[in-house]
Amino acid sequence: MAYNIRILSTYPPRTCGVGIFARNLATALEHFTGEVASVKVAAIRRSDEFAEIYSSPVDLTMDQYDADSWSRAASTILTRARESSYPTVIILQHEYGLDRDSSAEDGRGRNFVNVASRFAKEGLLVLTYLHTVLDEPDEYQRNTIHELVHYCDGLIVTTERAVDILSSDIYGVDRAKTRHIDHGVRIQDPSQHDRMAIKREYGMQDKLLVTTLGLRSPNKGIQFSIPAYARFLAESCTQEQRERLLYLIAGQCHPEFVQSDNGEHYRKYRELIATRLQECGLRWCEVGRLADVNAREFDVVFLDTFLDENTLLKLYAAANVVVLPYLDLQQMSSGILADTVGSGRVAIATKFSYALELLNPAGACERGICVGPRTRGILVDPGEPSIDQIAQGLDYLVFNTAERFEMENRAHERGVEMKWDNVAWKLIQYIEFLQGMRERITDTTIQFSRSRESVFERKNAELVNRPARAAKQ
Numbered sequence: 472m473a474y475n476i477r478i479l480s481t482y483p484p485r486t487c488g489v490g491i492f493a494r495n496l497a498t499a500l501e502h503f504t505g506e507v508a509s510v511k512v513a514a515i516r517r518s519d520e521f522a523e524i525y526s527s528p529v530d531l532t533m534d535q536y537d538a539d540s541w542s543r544a545a546s547t548i549l550t551r552a553r554e555s556s557y558p559t560v561i562i563l564q565h566e567y568g569l570d571r572d573s574s575a576e577d578g579r580g581r582n583f584v585n586v587a588s589r590f591a592k593e594g595l596l597v598l599t600y601l602h603t604v605l606d607e608p609d610e611y612q613r614n615t616i617h618e619l620v621h622y623c624d625g626l627i628v629t630t631e632r633a634v635d636i637l638s639s640d641i642y643g644v645d646r647a648k649t650r651h652i653d654h655g656v657r658i659q660d661p662s663q664h665d666r667m668a669i670k671r672e673y674g675m676q677d678k679l680l681v682t683t684l685g686l687r688s689p690n691k692g693i694q695f696s697i698p699a700y701a702r703f704l705a706e707s708c709t710q711e712q713r714e715r716l717l718y719l720i721a722g723q724c725h726p727e728f729v730q731s732d733n734g735e736h737y738r739k740y741r742e743l744i745a746t747r748l749q750e751c752g753l754r755w756c757e758v759g760r761l762a763d764v765n766a767r768e769f770d771v772v773f774l775d776t777f778l779d780e781n782t783l784l785k786l787y788a789a790a791n792v793v794v795l796p797y798l799d800l801q802q803m804s805s806g807i808l809a810d811t812v813g814s815g816r817v818a819i820a821t822k823f824s825y826a827l828e829l830l831n832p833a834g835a836c837e838r839g840i841c842v843g844p845r846t847r848g849i850l851v852d853p854g855e856p857s858i859d860q861i862a863q864g865l866d867y868l869v870f871n872t873a874e875r876f877e878m879e880n881r882a883h884e885r886g887v888e889m890k891w892d893n894v895a896w897k898l899i900q901y902i903e904f905l906q907g908m909r910e911r912i913t914d915t916t917i918q919f920s921r922s923r924e925s926v927f928e929r930k931n932a933e934l935v936n937r938p939a940r941a942a943k944q
Contacts, residue, residue, distance in 0.1 A: 473508040474902060475557045476500055477548055479586065480564035482514040482529055484521055486686065486726050486777065488806055489564050489602055490514075495655055496562075497528055499895035506899045508557040513544050515569055533582075536571050541582045545589045552595060560902055561590045563599040565619065567612065579611055587622040596905055597623045604633040604803050606641060613642060620644050624905045627898070629654040629804040630828045650901050654804050654825075655891035656813025657784060669789040673761045678717045679869060682790040684783065685807045686725040689740055692796030692821065693720055694747055695854060697771065699796070699861035701751035704770065707866045716869075717766050718794075721774035721786055787814035791875070792868050794861060795820040798853050811848075813890070815883030817875055818848035819864040821857060826850060829885070840864060847882040 478497055481490035497510045513531040516522060522532055531547060534540035552559035563583055570580035583599070590597045599619050605612055616637070620626065626649045628634055634651050637644040670676045681700065683693055700718045708716065729737045748755050748771065755771040758764045764772055778786070787793075793811045795818055802823040811818045812829060820826035822836060830848040831841060840860040841850035849867065851860035868875045921928065 472903070472906070473506055473557050474899075475508050475552070475555055475559045476510045476562060477552075477559055478510070478512045478562045478564065479533070479544075479583075480512065480515060481569065482512050482525065484524055485514070485516060486723075488686070489566050489569070491806060492600075492602075492654070492804075493564050495657070495891050496895065496898075499655065499891035500898070501528075502892060503895060503899055506903075508555075513548065535569060538573070538580070538582055538585070541586055542589075545586045549589065549593050549595075552593070558906070559595050561587075561595050561597045563587060563597070563619075563623075564602065565599050566602045567615070581615075584615060584618045584622065587619060591622040596902065596909070598625050598627055598902070598905075599623045600627045600629075601633065601637075602804060603801070604628060604636050605801055606636050607801075608641065616642055616644065620648055623648075624909075625650055625901065627652050627901070630825055632824050632828050633803050652897045652901065653889040653894055654806065654809040655894040656809045656886050656889045657780075657891065665788050666791075669785050672785075673766075673789065674764075675717060675766045675789070677715055678766055679715060679791050680789055681716065681718045681792045681794060681865065682786060683718075683720045683794045683796070684778065684786055684790075685722045687720070687722055688725045688728045689736075689743075690798045692798045692853065692857070694743055695857045696794050696796040696861055697744070697747045697753070698751050699794075699858045700771070700865070701753055702858060702862040703865040703869075706862065707870070713770070714767065717769070718771045719774060719786070720771065721776075721782075722778050723775060783810075784814075787811060787816060790814075790816050792816075792865065793818045795826065796851075796853070796857055796861065797821050797823050797826075799823060800853060809889060812882045813886035815879045815886060817868060817878045817882065819861055819868070820848060820850060821853040822850050823853075842867065845881070847878055847885060 478493050480493035481487040483490055483494050493512065497512060500507050500510050510528050512529045513533055514525055514529045515535050516532050517535050525532060531544050533544045548559070563586070565583050567578040570582050571577050572579040572581070587597050587599065608616070626637065626644070628637070628649060628651055631651050634646065634649045636642065637649050638646045667676060670678065670680065683696060685691070687693065704713050704716065724737060724740070753770040754768065755773065756764055756769050757773040757775050759776050761774060766772065787810055793816050795805065795808055798821070800821065800823045803825055805825050808818060808820060808826055808829060818826070818830060820830060827836060827850065831843070831846050831850055833843060833845050836850050838852060840863055842864070849864040851857045851864060
């Protein structure tokens with residue numbers, strides 16, 4: 472059976488990590504022509520922004536701040552679903568910050584829930600990617616998950632930890648209603664030849680390159696990675712070695728952060744970063760193109776530009792170490808970390824949820840720096856403690872080349888499993904499983920509903936970590 476796939480999400484050219492995820496997923500799904508009849512996107516936009524710029528597969532847009540716009544888009548999708556000979560599958564890309572309520576408060580709306588309800592009532596198969604799963608949700612956040620569980624056939628998350636949180640007492644979601652599917656990666660051949668070729672292109676062929684990539688904001692933590700890099704240089708490196716190292720911080724500040732409160736937060740953030748650089752005594756510059764900088768003259772280079780696909784892939788390939796000093800430890804996914812692993816590059820990352828699972832398959836990681844024989848990178852605590860720990864991690868990787876290469880190999884092996892085509896195929900298999908479940912449930916086979924308490928229900932619930940249901944009276 473082939474399906475029409477309908478994705479509701481932000482989408483490029485809007486600068487948004489969820490949108491980039493949706494684009495890569497849509498592109499990968501299009502490769503499976505036997506199972507996917509079409510892929511279409513209803514793009515979540517801000518007011519009239521990009522309304523005339525979107526191209527295929529976007530065929531509808533919704534104003535993020537207008538509930539009526541969401542309703543009209545849902546009506547159009549339902550009409551087209553009725554007219555098609557192929558079944559339509561809805562894939563919502565849920566993020567709290569994309570949902571505004573009637574009082575214009577971001578992250579408190581019901582738009583995702585409302586459209587999920589409409590699609591479910593019309594019999595469409597509905598899936599939701601949860602891009603944020605909080606382990607300390609407030610009442611609104613918990614209720615939103617519960618309502619999505621009610622209306623959706625399945626919830627998809629990119630980590631096993633998210634499945635555990637959802638099925639715990641925090642939310643009480645039946646594990647059978649959730650599915651872990653990896654965050655996809657744009658896999659690359661992590662060869663040394665490619666690394667050196669790209670470094671030569673950027674005039675960095677004699678540099679060991681430390682990078683932090685992606686959209687910048689205070690939560691990305693570079694106010695701590697900058698002094699960490701300075702401490703590493705001061706404690707571990709001779710002047711000659713210092714000349715052969717470079718920290719490249721590439722990417723713009725997030726546009727919504729720049730515009731918030733008339734740019735006041737953005738101005739304070741820039742002042743903070745400038746102060747950190749001055750206190751550390753680092754030589755630094757900010758450029759719009761790497762061709763404009765002589766890397767030999769600086770310790771830190773800011774590439775202040777939007778990183779298009781080609782540039783981003785080149786910078787992954789060129790990197791020796793990627794630093795992710797994020798402050799939000801509840802972050803359940805990261806395209807930057809996923810692509811770092813997919814490119815076979817070593818990460819030093821704070822212990823946010825996705826990093827814990829992806830970089831440390833052995834499990835527990837106590838306070839302090841974490842590295843071991845199976846790790847795919849180095850884990851550190853966030854904030855001020857990360858300064859010493861990132862510096863130590865850089866020392867470990869820079870002066871232990873063989874171990875760094877071993878970590879690269881372990882990262883690349885995991886990255887192959889996370890190729891976007893593999894992710895899309897797993898999603899298609901999940902869709903077919905859910906469709907088959909619908910057909911089996913409507914079968915005439917005798918079915919049993921529990922009508923009395925049993926000691927085995929509690930024991931079986933414990934086996935699969937799901938809440939026991941109350942017996943019918």
